[in-house]
Amino acid sequence: MILGYARVSTLDQSLDAQADALAAAGVERIFAEQVSGAVRGRPELARLLDQLRPGDVVVVAKYDRLARSLIDLLEIMREIQAAGAGFRSLAEDIDTTTPAGRLVFHVFASIAQFERERISERTREGLAAARRRGRVGGRPPALSPDQRREVRRMKDEEGRSLAEIARLFGVSVSTVRRA
Numbered sequence: 359m360i361l362g363y364a365r366v367s368t369l370d371q372s373l374d375a376q377a378d379a380l381a382a383a384g385v386e387r388i389f390a391e392q393v394s395g396a397v398r399g400r401p402e403l404a405r406l407l408d409q410l411r412p413g414d415v416v417v418v419a420k421y422d423r424l425a426r427s428l429i430d431l432l433e434i435m436r437e438i439q440a441a442g443a444g445f446r447s448l449a450e451d452i453d454t455t456t457p458a459g460r461l462v463f464h465v466f467a468s469i470a471q472f473e474r475e476r477i478s479e480r481t482r483e484g485l486a487a488a489r490r491r492g493r494v495g496g497r498p499p500a501l502s503p504d505q506r507r508e509v510r511r512m513k514d515e516e517g518r519s520l521a522e523i524a525r526l527f528g529v530s531v532s533t534v535r536r537a
Contacts, residue, residue: 412442420449
């Protein structure tokens with residue numbers, strides 16, 4: 359069976375163009391929804407993946423309708439392949455039901471993996487360079503060393519409650535407890 363998936367991000371967008379392209383490609387059943395691609399919990403996509411059987415083909419007008427990131431796309435592709443189904447993207451002319459289409463998809467996936475690793479490597483290099491310059495990342499402390507001493511004094515000597523101290527310093531009770 360040829361199953362289609364169409365998605366738009368906002369309610370003011372129309373699914374018509376995608377539905378027309380999918381129908382022209384011979385899609386027998388279309389799963390459509392209006393939800394941001396960044397949201398992983400997409401009910402219609404989940405229904406489509408649950409109903410996949412060996413030999414089925416999932417068709418999308420453009421692969422970015424299926425996933426917002428390549429990592430997400432690869433994860434969804436693993437689910438499609440695990441079901442024994444194929445994948446076609448009309449705009450990018452990717453068809454994993456053919457040997458050439460699988461090759462193109464895997465080349466894209468390899469490039470994406472390489473880029474993810476390079477990003478991670480550049481991030482580590484940047485953090486190491488910043489540390490060498492004496493800069494430490496992360497959120498600055500909510501309380502200065504003097505304020506932490508005052509918090510301990512108020513708790514120990516004055517017997518004030520953690521909630522009262524937190525209100526006075528404008529921080530959470532957890533921050534006061536850690537101090």
